[in-house]
Amino acid sequence: MSFLSLVVKNPFRNKTRSALAIVGIAIGIMVIVALGMVTGGLKSSTQSTLKAGAAEITALQTGSNSFGSGGTLNESLVNDLLSTNGVKDTAGILRATNTSSSASSLGSNSSQSSFGPGGSISITGIDSGKLSLVGIDNVNGSAFNNGSTDEIIIGKTFAQDQNLTVGNTINLYGKDFKITGTFETGSFITDAGIYMPLSTLQNLTSNDNKISAILVKVTDNANVTTVSQNIESSYPNQLTTTTAEATAGRINQGLGFIDTASWAISLLAIFIGAVGVINTMIMSVYERTREIGVLKAVGWTDKRILGMILGESIVLTLIAFVVGTIIAVVGVEILLTYSPSVSGIIKPSFALDIFARAFLVAFLVGVIGGLYPAYRASRLSPTEALRYE
Amino acid sequence: MNNTENVIEIKNLKKSYDHGNIKALNGIDLTVKKGEFISIMGPSGAGKSTLLNMIGALDTADEGIIKVAGIDLMKTKKLNQFRSQEIGFVFQMHNLIPNLSVIENVEIPMYETNANSSEMRERALELLKSVNLEKKIEQKPTKLSGGERQRVAIARALVNHPSIILADEPTGSLDSKTGEVILNLLKELHTQENVTLVMVTHEPYVGNMAERLVTVLDGKCKTDEKLR
Numbered sequence: 001m002s003f004l005s006l007v008v009k010n011p012f013r014n015k016t017r018s019a020l021a022i023v024g025i026a027i028g029i030m031v032i033v034a035l036g037m038v039t040g041g042l043k044s045s046t047q048s049t050l051k052a053g054a055a056e057i058t059a060l061q062t063g064s065n066s067f068g069s070g071g072t073l074n075e076s077l078v079n080d081l082l083s084t085n086g087v088k089d090t091a092g093i094l095r096a097t098n099t100s101s102s103a104s105s106l107g108s109n110s111s112q113s114s115f116g117p118g119g120s121i122s123i124t125g126i127d128s129g130k131l132s133l134v135g136i137d138n139v140n141g142s143a144f145n146n147g148s149t150d151e152i153i154i155g156k157t158f159a160q161d162q163n164l165t166v167g168n169t170i171n172l173y174g175k176d177f178k179i180t181g182t183f184e185t186g187s188f189i190t191d192a193g194i195y196m197p198l199s200t201l202q203n204l205t206s207n208d209n210k211i212s213a214i215l216v217k218v219t220d221n222a223n224v225t226t227v228s229q230n231i232e233s234s235y236p237n238q239l240t241t242t243t244a245e246a247t248a249g250r251i252n253q254g255l256g257f258i259d260t261a262s263w264a265i266s267l268l269a270i271f272i273g274a275v276g277v278i279n280t281m282i283m284s285v286y287e288r289t290r291e292i293g294v295l296k297a298v299g300w301t302d303k304r305i306l307g308m309i310l311g312e313s314i315v316l317t318l319i320a321f322v323v324g325t326i327i328a329v330v331g332v333e334i335l336l337t338y339s340p341s342v343s344g345i346i347k348p349s350f351a352l353d354i355f356a357r358a359f360l361v362a363f364l365v366g367v368i369g370g371l372y373p374a375y376r377a378s379r380l381s382p383t384e385a386l387r388y389e
Numbered sequence: 390m391n392n393t394e395n396v397i398e399i400k401n402l403k404k405s406y407d408h409g410n411i412k413a414l415n416g417i418d419l420t421v422k423k424g425e426f427i428s429i430m431g432p433s434g435a436g437k438s439t440l441l442n443m444i445g446a447l448d449t450a451d452e453g454i455i456k457v458a459g460i461d462l463m464k465t466k467k468l469n470q471f472r473s474q475e476i477g478f479v480f481q482m483h484n485l486i487p488n489l490s491v492i493e494n495v496e497i498p499m500y501e502t503n504a505n506s507s508e509m510r511e512r513a514l515e516l517l518k519s520v521n522l523e524k525k526i527e528q529k530p531t532k533l534s535g536g537e538r539q540r541v542a543i544a545r546a547l548v549n550h551p552s553i554i555l556a557d558e559p560t561g562s563l564d565s566k567t568g569e570v571i572l573n574l575l576k577e578l579h580t581q582e583n584v585t586l587v588m589v590t591h592e593p594y595v596g597n598m599a600e601r602l603v604t605v606l607d608g609k610c611k612t613d614e615k616l617r
């Protein structure tokens with residue numbers, strides 16, 4: 001039998017005690033992994049709103065809320081803005097919401113939609129040629145025709161949530177719309193929405209020639225901040241700009257907080273886990289005092305005894321890592337499967353660094369928790385250990 | 390005296406415990422020839438176990454001379470290497486590791502050698518055959534009788550080809566019939582493997598099976614007689 005198999009075998013001698021230590025550490029690992037998967041997913045979602053091709057600047061009516069809904073701006077501004085220095089392209093969008101009561105007849109799914117805050121669906125009107133400015137580069141199927149009055153495309157999350165696909169129809173504002181395509185941008189907000197021709201939405205919501213926001217794409221060499229300041233100074237008291245970067249920055253700041261919290265939890269887990277492991281391993285060494293005396297009598301070096309106890313401690317925490325990770329992954333998946341409203345917002349991340357971090361935590365707990373008991377075992381006097389009853 | 394012939398040389402060896410209040414060894418002298426089988430007897434507390442522990446380098450003496458297998462134990466720093474290569478212990482209690490199988494227990498001392506897993510297994514099996522336990526190699530020690538456990542302990546003691554077997558009351562926890570089997574086995578293997586055997590015992594009939602009988606009293610050698 002190799003030394004390694006001996007080390008792996010030993011923690012199973014006292015199964016209850018080892019299991020308790022493993023459960024304690026596994027809970028910590030589970031929290032670290034689950035939080036990491038969720039925040040990681042949110043991060044990549046905000047990151048994808050910053051992707052190339054999409055508009056860098058959103059201009060809104062000064063004084064309107066940050067999301068911008070309803071027709072608050074005159075459509076003519078869309079062309080006016082093109083003459084501003086550094087602006088490459090612009091698109092006017094109209095945002096509207098349709099409540100779930102009228103959307104309950106949606107799709108083939110008989111269950112009541114619980115989608116989005118307050119059960120409302122976000123509908124955006126945009127020129128089909130400008131879809132790339134909201135980050136929609138590829139449409140699965142085809143985009144709507146600008147002149148049509150009954151064509152829409154829908155985001156992947158919305159499609160999955162409502163069990164809809166290309167060719168289905170859904171009822172909005174009392175009218176049937178045909179789904180000509182679906183898309184996926186990676187942004188959880190965009191992917192949960194419906195897009196249709198601007199003029200159609202303007203008609204339906206009585207917002208003729210009115211838009212909610214203007215999306216601005218800057219020229220390749222232009223500085224986004226400079227361009228957005230140019231726009232604001234050209235239209236004082238009329239347009240207020242936000243940059244995608246700033247928005248993402250704000251979201252990331254919030255996520256950064258969760259990140260810090262998750263590190264704090266990791267540290268706490270290391271601490272609590274290490275205390276548990278120290279306790280478990282000291283008990284184990286104490287019980288095996290005579291045995292350690294025998295190992296010394298047959299010629300084992302102090303280093304080997306230290307290595308054995310330390311190894312056993314690391315084996316415990318690595319089992320906890322595996323158990324905790326599996327529970328976290330399965331738990332997050334179950335949560336998403338049985339709660340579509342959550343799955344619309346969260347796409348869990350399986351990034352390697354999340355698991356690497358949890359592994360590091362587990363390993364550190366093993367080393368820190370095992371070091372002292374291992375040292376004690378290695379320093380036992382052989383005669384004292386052999387006399388131990 | 391020929392040094393190569395004497396595997397143990399002890400002169401005026403002293404060891405005290407409890408800040409000098411207990412003189413466990415009080416100037417003991419003992420010389421053992423290579424391949425000899427000697428038994429050590431004496432009343433409880435006389436220092437017999439302490440003497441064995443000194444020979445096996447489980448503890449260090451306070452003063453005196455102790456050379457075992459050519460190594461000066463008062464000077465060497467590599468005590469574990471010495472124990473691993475030169476000494477095999479058999480204790481009164483078998484001291485086997487309960488979660489390991491019989492053969493794994495016998496392999497334990499070989500981790501400090503260069504042997505790989507299959508060499509370890511091969512050697513352990515060889516010894517378990519010579520103690521008639523080849524049918525129980527995968528058993529856990531808890532399933533064995535006292536005599537069988539002690540046979541495993543003997544196999545473990547011999548596995549690294551030691552020059553000396555130190556047995557501290559190896560039959561102490563066995564009934565006399567089983568004790569006799571163990572004793573005969575030790576005697577047989579000592580001849581077969583050409584290893585020196587030093588055995589502590591309380592029972593005169595056991596002590597009388599040796600080639601030489603040393604009695605210890607108050608940390609000193611009292612008598613030393615050749616039996617055969």
Ligand SMILES: Nc1ncnc2c1ncn2[C@@H]1O[C@H](COP(=O)(O)OP(=O)(O)OP(=O)(O)O)[C@@H](O)[C@H]1O
Nearest residue numbers: 383406407411413432433434435436437438439440
């Ligand atoms: N580690 C120790 N600490 C303190 N005292 C000890 C220690 N080891 C041995 N002694 C003392 O040294 C003396 C000799 O002990 P030792 O164990 O060598 O006796 P023994 O001859 O083997 O006795 P027994 O036949 O009962 O086994 C005893 O008085 C014992 O109490």
Ligand SMILES: [Mg+2]
Nearest residue numbers: 437438439557
């Ligand atoms: Mg004794």
